[in-house]
Amino acid sequence: MTKTKKSEFRPDDYVVYPAHGVGKIMSIEEQEIAGLKLELFVISFEKDKMTLRVPTAKATEAGLRGLASADEVARALNTLKGKAKVKRAMWSRRAQEYEQKINSGDLLSIAEVVRDLHRADDQREQSYSERQLYEAALERLTREIAAVSGTDEAGAAKKVDEVLDSRAAA
Structure with missing residues (x-):
């Protein structure tokens, strides 16, 4: 059996893990689990105070x-x-779809959730669950934009707000 190809990810790289968003690879370590030696990415999600270990061989499969x-x-x-684009389906069904889009890790899908759930000041109140999904999507979007553009999250949030506000003004 041939050794799996060396991963394209390195320590200090920022990566996106679908269920958790943007994290930073702290190291690549070997651990023995159930008698098998595994090479693992150690990914830190600073904001969530969480560390995740993902087998390097399964990283792409896991959506990293x-x-x-x-x-x-x-x-x-x-x-x-x-x-x-708000479908006329029941909220529970739409909420499930939004949740799937957020956890897909796909930036465009996450942007769609932000777009669909964004409320201008003059629009009706959001329900608690709508607000939770909107904030989760917004946070994922701004974190990745911040990491890509090398700015802080506040700067990225400002950029996203400006785009959403310009839409409201149009």
């Missing part, structure tokens, strides 16, 4: 990916400008 390109960020911001 590098940060989005500047092009993908531009497309995501462009998605925010679009008109909200």
